[in-house]
Amino acid sequence: MFAEVTLSLLAGFGMTLKLFVLTLVIALPLGLFISFGSMSRLAAVRYPIRLLIWVIRGTPLLLQLLIFYYGPGIILGNNIWGSGDEGRFAAALVAFALNYSCYFSEIFRGGIQSIPKGQYEAGYVLGMTRGQVFWQIILLQVIKRIVPPISNEIITLVKDTSLARVIAVYEIIWSGQAFIKSAGIIWPLFYTGVFYLVFSGLLTVLFHMIEKKLDYFK
């Protein structure tokens, strides 16, 4: 029984992990670009982006998942996601990536705005371009400052992936819960908790290592 449960949970966890990794791969860079947009000198860029951030951060992720999945079919009369598992996963990924990129963008914005103006000016008077100043001087200082808040968000994401079940993405809690019905046992649910704990524990260690690595400058 234990082996059977483990295999089943591993399958669910595989889905959880896939959603987690792909969300990060999309949301971290996208969040950076959204943060640029939210700080743009052009009001026509800045305000729509800030509106987007407000809507996404101001409504539940659960609601966004439902709307992203069912919205196209019902509103546009065209279910762009198709009917299979892959379509559901794609819809969940889009919702997660957009949601987390908005949260990340606010952390990036805070980090970028906390860098003293003198760092930019020192670069400019040496003849550097805006891009050179940002990528060569500002970014690493921003990363150093935002590792703690970003790691918080990322650990929240580990647990938030379970919300994807609302559009029938077969993640780990679902696989654990299935045993209540099929075998009348609850311990697989506790077992899913162990997966989460181990995984977030590993991430915590990783973020500590990153913080340590960036300790070489102040």
Next chain:
Amino acid sequence: MALLEVLNIEKHFGATRVLEDISFSMEKGQAVSIIGSSGSGKTTLLRCLNFLERPNGGQIKVGGEVLFDAAAGKQFSDAEIRQKRLHFGLVFQSFNLFPQYTALQNVCLAPRLAAKEKGTLRQEEVEIRERGQMLLEQMGLSDRMGNYPHQLSGGQCQRVAIARALAMQPDILCFDEPTSALDPELTGEVLKVIRSLAEAHTTMIIVTHEMAFARDVADYLIFMDGGRIVEAGDPHAVIDNPQEERTKQFLARYSAG
């Protein structure tokens, strides 16, 4: 012919008039000192020269070339501004070293990026590093090249900042109160390197509150008050024998040493 000509520069922030009718010129190899009380516009003037602020009026010429002319009303592209900036270097009061880079990397970063843009980094790599090392040696920092800014004293940081500015070989190097953020016992080492630059005929504009230093090092001294040049001329004459009432009042608050 004058290397730098500043003609009738005006700058206001909203309704605040910060610079009014600032004109002066300097020759290659000269050191000009600017003194004046807090808020008199000294920093703003240096920032205008370095294209960190855009004057509302006046002209800036370097070597006869008009770099800036407010009357032309032209908006410069970022690339144009970068070209113009390269005539000037700026050493900040608060150093503004890049914390994630060592002293040597701070000095070499801008030359490396410039070479990379030209596609000549491979050929110039060694030369850029050697020049950086030479500049740091000249600043008395041979044993500090691999240190990060937080491992350096304020005086050492400021000397790295001077080397960093020199690495881009500006025509005119500007200093904005280079010793004001330093503990008194550290000002000497920074003033010493600036003095040696003056002896090597580096063209410099030095905003400072160190009256004795300004008098000894500068070829020309400008006293500013309320955004205007009140008195200017030979440093000994201005400091030891000021003509204007406002200069006298200002100097009375400093011991000229």
